[in-house]
Amino acid sequence: MDAEFITEKIIAATNEVFETMLFMAVEPSEPLGDGQIKDRIDFSAYIGISGKINGIVGVHCRVALVEAITSTLTESESEDELIDAWAEIVNMVAGNLKTHISSQVDTFELSVPTVIAGHEFRIVNRGSKSSFPRIILPFVADDEYVFYVDVLYCNQ
C-alpha cells in the first residue's frame, strides 16, 4: 500500500467521523510527511493497529477542539469527559480507517486507545525513516480548529 492510498483513506475516514458523528465540517490540507508538528498540542490520543498492517493511529489537537465537541453534547466539561471524547474519536477514526482499507487488504485489529492530556506539549516524530512510513495530515474543523491525524504503519 502506498502513501497516497493510505492518505486518501485517512481523509475519507476522518471526514466521515467528524461530519456524521460530530456534525463538524473538516478540511484536510497537505500531509506533513516526515516533518514535525510545529503546533503545541494539548490532547493526543493513540491506538495501536496490528494484523496485515502494523502501526499506530494518532490524533492530536488543542484543547479548544475537544471543548467545542463536548460542549454541544454535555453540560459539564470535566477533564474526564474531554479525555473520553478524544479517546472515542481516535477509536472511530482508526475503526473507520480499517473499514475503508479492508476492501483492499486483509484487516487489522485495534488496541484500546490511550489519551495523553497535558498543556502545550510538542509531538515529535521519530523513527519515520525506518520501515514504518508515517503520514501526518493536518485538518481544520469548522474553519477554526486545527487537528492532526498521524498514521505510522508498516505492511507485513
Place this chain on the structure above:
Amino acid sequence: MAIRALIVDDSITIRMVVERILTQTGLDFEKCLHAGDGAEALKVLGSNKVDLILSDINMPNIDGLELVRRLKSDPATAEIPILMISTEGTETTLEQALSLGAAGYVKKPFTPETLAAAIEKCEL
C-alpha cells in the same frame, strides 16, 4: 408509537452522540435512558420499560455480548430488540452478537438514515 430507548455505552460522548443522531432519524422518541455498562443497563431495565436497546460491545463489568445473553434468557426482557453499536467490532464479534439474539448492528460512524433503517428492521 413513541419509542423509549436505552443507550448502553461506557463512553458518555458516544451516548450523547447516539442520542443526538436518534433525534435526527425522524422516528418518534419519547425518551432516551442511558447506562454506562451492561450491569447498569440491567439495573435500569429492572425499573423501566423500554422498546429498544442500543448497546456498545466493549464495556467494563458486563460487556455487550454478555448483556445480550442475559436479556435474551430473561422472559421479561427477551422480546426487546437490541442493536449493537460498534467501531472496532470485528465481524466475528458482531456475528456472535447476532447469534445470541441481537436484532442487528450499526458501525460507527453512521448517519441518521443508517440508524433509522436498522431500527425499522426491528419492527418495533
